[in-house]
Amino acid sequence: MTLKRIDVNPRMSQVVVHGNTIYTAGIVADDPNADIGGQTGQILDKIDNYLIQCGSNKTKIISATIWLADMSDFSAMNEVWDMWVPKGETPARACVESTLATPKYKVEIRVIAAV
Numbered sequence: 123m124t125l126k127r128i129d130v131n132p133r134m135s136q137v138v139v140h141g142n143t144i145y146t147a148g149i150v151a152d153d154p155n156a157d158i159g160g161q162t163g164q165i166l167d168k169i170d171n172y173l174i175q176c177g178s179n180k181t182k183i184i185s186a187t188i189w190l191a192d193m194s195d196f197s198a199m200n201e202v203w204d205m206w207v208p209k210g211e212t213p214a215r216a217c218v219e220s221t222l223a224t225p226k227y228k229v230e231i232r233v234i235a236a237v
Contacts, residue, residue, distance in 0.1 A: 190229055196217065
């Protein structure tokens with residue numbers, strides 16, 4: 123079975139497609155100066171774009187993992203998430219607090235989806 127890799131650099135690929143399954147890396151915002159809502163929106167836009175490149179969409183997300191730098195941002199992140207995620211087709215999801223790569227990042231999200 124072949125692998126398709128998207129946005130590859132010496133350390134990692136942002137997306138790997140194996141068979142009919144899409145795996146994203148942890149995705150962060152391009153503008154880390156945005157607030158939690160802004161960062162979440164940027165990330166979800168990137169996820170949408172990656173899924174489209176792979177012939178999929180957010181209705182086919184199987185699971186999502188969300189890392190928050192501060193759980194006090196949970197409600198504000200969920201406001202954006204809840205507007206984005208398809209009603210009735212929500213993925214399995216985990217959300218935890220974690221120290222992220224740099225202090226400016228407030229949220230990081232990875233998904234696994236079907237093609």
